[in-house]
Amino acid sequence: MLINCVAYQDGKRLADIEPDAISDHLARPECFVWIALRDATETELAKIKEEFNLHELAIEDARNGHQRPKVEEYGDIVFAVVQTLEFTATDELHVGEVDIFVGPNFVISIRNRCQQALLGVRERAEREPHLLKIGAGFVFYALMDAVVDRYLPIIDALEDELEAIEGQIFEPGTARGNIKRLYMLKQKITVVKHAVTPLLESAGKLTSGRVPMVCLGTRDYFRDVYDHLARINASLDTLRETIGTAIQVNLSMTTIEESEVTKKLAAWAGIFAVATAFAGIWGMNFEHMPELKWHWGYPTALGVIAATCVVLYWRFRRAGWL
């Protein structure tokens, strides 16, 4: 679905143009065309392939979707795939995709399986004509920057979740819930990692070394994107490692708790076993058990039993078992 198609000259919006008028504008080197599509159909893809002379493999990638993020050059055209991330209503991560074709005087962005509009990017770019003047390379940067900026709240949400888990990891009785949440969190991080790491690599190629022609004037800007991605990537690595440690700690806490329960069990079992043993002995049916006939026999027996239990209790207490 075509969203819009605008021609720019000297950083200023020239006109909304009809698809058929694109080739006229492409012929004029002083202006460039910025086309935005959404969930492009076969026909649309075939059309832009022909119009802009795009490579078959790139179009195929755009058609199939589910690519890993990348930046590839086909001649003087750059083809980039970036992934968008959104939380669904059920708090799961939904992965969408934006395919971007950048040529000397055109930019085509195709948004797939992704709710967030990229309209804001165009508006913001049009408010800064001195930058938009740079051309297609700047639009490419603006799109990439917009997608990457939207990773930040995702990272924040994941960090908040981890902090929430950490807040109760040392509480007794929470191990079962914690381990489940940690596992779920780790899976989300893996999803984000898959979006970020390959993109980081690709962004690096737009910053240093042999930079594609269309990005030459915006190297400093892509370095900025690279920087954001590097920070996000570092956060993800930290999250991942912390989760690993938290899983270990959770296991340790379970073992510690169990060990404390075992100690309590052992202590009380000991105390009652002693009481029962005494009672058992005085419950034997021997004829000649003189203490059974004493007048104060029973109270004495109860006293002995109670005293033993108290002594045991006190010793277990002192040993930290109770």
Next chain:
Amino acid sequence: MLINCVAYQDGKRLADIEPDAISDHLARPECFVWIALRDATETELAKIKEEFNLHELAIEDARNGHQRPKVEEYGDIVFAVVQTLEFTATDELHVGEVDIFVGPNFVISIRNRCQQALLGVRERAEREPHLLKIGAGFVFYALMDAVVDRYLPIIDALEDELEAIEGQIFEPGTARGNIKRLYMLKQKITVVKHAVTPLLESAGKLTSGRVPMVCLGTRDYFRDVYDHLARINASLDTLRETIGTAIQVNLSMTTIEESEVTKKLAAWAGIFAVATAFAGIWGMNFEHMPELKWHWGYPTALGVIAATCVVLYWRFRRAGWL
């Protein structure tokens, strides 16, 4: 066993040729020969070695089989080994091998220990004469692409298996089955990894840096293969890491479950120990135990025992032990 041997010119099938006619066609630079063998015999290997002037070490590798995937250059001839993967009837992974020799005007593919036919590759290639025109390099790409494409359903199956395990990892009483399945899964992943990782490396060499002569015109295509392999490789790494975490989580769940059982055991042991101790005391044979003679002694005793048990039960419940 020779499957077929066809000469192509200008991207079109020229003729099915007899092995003896190969040298005639090799002499004509404008056409190339594509030979497919299956579980080649010593004699066949010796023959193609002589006919195409292949290096002894490469032929030896093809003869022995069980090589790790690789792409090697011997002069202007490229020798590639790729592994095929199939699930057997008993759900195990079977590893086959395809050896490919690519020269300026010939391609030889030898399929070993592998059920899947590669016929489809030839058919598809013949349907696209504008690509087949590129020559031996394109056939090489088509073969490699076909093999790599067949990795994808394997990966999907492994991911499904992991998801199935994840679905019950937090269910009590499943730990024993989970750990076994996780271990089996990890072994399968290792098998796939051995097929993919060295190939990824080799595919990289066909894409950038000093690319072999015969692949110069198909660099963009091999980059596509490389991209697929990179995605598969990333999936494998994720699978591997997730399995590692799942094993840890499984252990944690076992420990948590055991700790809960221990708590229950301790609680019930406590409750009954108290009951038994009371009963033991009133079962002692002292002569002067006044309560034994009371009319309501027995019901009172039962009441005391029951009350103690209820109090204990309630306290254990509140502590989350029951």
Next chain:
Amino acid sequence: MLINCVAYQDGKRLADIEPDAISDHLARPECFVWIALRDATETELAKIKEEFNLHELAIEDARNGHQRPKVEEYGDIVFAVVQTLEFTATDELHVGEVDIFVGPNFVISIRNRCQQALLGVRERAEREPHLLKIGAGFVFYALMDAVVDRYLPIIDALEDELEAIEGQIFEPGTARGNIKRLYMLKQKITVVKHAVTPLLESAGKLTSGRVPMVCLGTRDYFRDVYDHLARINASLDTLRETIGTAIQVNLSMTTIEESEVTKKLAAWAGIFAVATAFAGIWGMNFEHMPELKWHWGYPTALGVIAATCVVLYWRFRRAGWL
């Protein structure tokens, strides 16, 4: 907030200058200006941006803060971000930031969210005119060196904390506290690591390879900073690894302790079970139990019970269970 703004010539303090006089001094190539700000406002940033012709992206980074440490070149101006670390009153790590702009004849340092003054740097530098003579590059080094030097006591504090934990890791009953402290410590180390590792990388770029113009004369000095950072980084890695091992050891100790408790529990349970079983048998109500009528029956029974318990106790003792 402007802290001070001083012009230097030939390594000597020329004069405290007003912001408006800066451009006059910048025009004189033989002197350089060193400006220090703290928590700079929008207006101040806009002003220095214009005055020194700084790049918009660098200014934006300085405005937003929370960057990862880095050293970037914008033309012949170097922009560096370093993080400051301080312990708060509640023993947590507070991360501040110093942004440094270094041009051919100016240095601007902007301190954000950071209690520690950098005044000492200026004083020390002014005491060594033969070094200050080198120019802006040396001031850059002096600032970086000052920040890095303040990492050392942080590392020492973390190492002391680890040593304190190690001191009681083999003590029984401390597992719960240890694990919590180890987890907290690991988090602090992660914070420091985030400040150090990217800076180490950046400092490397100031030492070897293509060094920015303004740092050419101070390569040996930056190598010194690099060296400090490398040492700190190695310490952090060791700390991290040791904590990992300590967590494992802590878990092992818990398991060992529990296993010892289980043994004790088993041993005492066994001893009392035997006593209770004997008592139970002689407490049965059969009519014909001859030993019940013996005169020495009761003492004999007690003796048998006691003897059995002693034998069991002795055997458990020998087996190391008690």
Next chain:
Amino acid sequence: MLINCVAYQDGKRLADIEPDAISDHLARPECFVWIALRDATETELAKIKEEFNLHELAIEDARNGHQRPKVEEYGDIVFAVVQTLEFTATDELHVGEVDIFVGPNFVISIRNRCQQALLGVRERAEREPHLLKIGAGFVFYALMDAVVDRYLPIIDALEDELEAIEGQIFEPGTARGNIKRLYMLKQKITVVKHAVTPLLESAGKLTSGRVPMVCLGTRDYFRDVYDHLARINASLDTLRETIGTAIQVNLSMTTIEESEVTKKLAAWAGIFAVATAFAGIWGMNFEHMPELKWHWGYPTALGVIAATCVVLYWRFRRAGWL
């Protein structure tokens, strides 16, 4: 001990020569000398050092032995150390060493602490005069290939051992034996790894980049050796990782088994505790316990006890505890 010393020309054996005649043959550029020693004495080493003008440090390494595998150049002479591996009678790994000096027209191999003869290498090489014609570089390859080929059965034996352990890792009651065997296996793998990894690195240097003069004509052959080593190395890495997982799985199985025992213990303890409690209550000595006087009191009591036990048993069974 000198094993043999033969001169070759044009790939054919010229003559067995006496040590004193070596220098005559070295003077003739068209032939080369291949000397094999075994556990060389000081005198022998001193002699070949002088005769072939070998570097002192290389001779010292050959004298001391216990070097890590390496390939070093001293001028136009290549000095290589490779390790041989053999299983001893008690199934332990014995590490020997072969030191190889390769010059433009000589090869010296010194076998140390190693039972396996390298005679086969000479025989095989002499059967292929078209290859032996290549000269000293080919002999170097043949020796290295022979040593590396003997690693393969070692790897197979280690893989078999791992498979044997895997076969019983999920069997109850085998944990103790498994863990011991896994630990022993890991140590053997470490020994093999120490032989293989540094050699892999060195073999890489004989294949690509700046290859030593004497190996220029045999690059493809050394790539073959490199390939074998890479495969072996990958197998070792897999073995190592699998052992790591197996140790984890073994621990999990132990924990799972224990957890099952704990459940059984808890269930039976519960059942008998209930029976004992009932018996204890009816064993109390209260005067007014009407049910004790009922005619069917005893059978009823037995019935109640049995029924309770059966109900409990059934519930535990359903919960999977029994």
Next chain:
Amino acid sequence: MLINCVAYQDGKRLADIEPDAISDHLARPECFVWIALRDATETELAKIKEEFNLHELAIEDARNGHQRPKVEEYGDIVFAVVQTLEFTATDELHVGEVDIFVGPNFVISIRNRCQQALLGVRERAEREPHLLKIGAGFVFYALMDAVVDRYLPIIDALEDELEAIEGQIFEPGTARGNIKRLYMLKQKITVVKHAVTPLLESAGKLTSGRVPMVCLGTRDYFRDVYDHLARINASLDTLRETIGTAIQVNLSMTTIEESEVTKKLAAWAGIFAVATAFAGIWGMNFEHMPELKWHWGYPTALGVIAATCVVLYWRFRRAGWL
């Protein structure tokens, strides 16, 4: 403290010279001066700084000590820091430091906090005038070689300690001691690692790539040092990994032992619970319990109890629980 100061020419000792005479000898290019100091004072450092024109940062490093091992170039002077390792009387590792300045015709070694004398180095060097003739570079090598050689017995001691622990890791009841020793051993290895790894890196720089002027003639010698360090480093890595595995194994053994104790506990608890339950039943006070009046009731009861216990014992035995 100055130990000695000797001038050499043509590999032979010229004379012990007074500090004041140094500059005279430095002026003669055909001879070089070798100075050894120990725990140098401020004054001594200031003096050699001036005499040999050393860089301030290097002198500062020598003054402060506690540097990480490194090799740095300041102009044509090389400054190296290596760490010495010694076991103290209490079997702890003591870290000392040797700072070495190497110029075209002088070598200065400063030994800090280190008991071992380096006198032996000078003696050995003077016995080999053909090598000492090489000049300052060779002395540098000899010093480094001497320090590195002393690492070997340390490694051997650590390996012996590990072997001793391994010898009892599968013995029951040793877990507590093992874990402590493993942890201590790991800490020692970390200390050695900190001395070796940075030095390995630095030694690499003296061997290949752009080698400092003064070391050009001794590249092969430094490669030898590099080789030793690489071997030591590999041993350390193996030690470290083996300790990791040993800690895991130790935990596994504890868990296995505990699981065996739990089984024994469960089995005996079961046996006695049955006996007690029977005794309890026949200890009930029902009036109509016919078996109580049988003449052979008591022996029969004892028989039933004993038989049940034996059957249970036999079944537990067969199940491997006892």
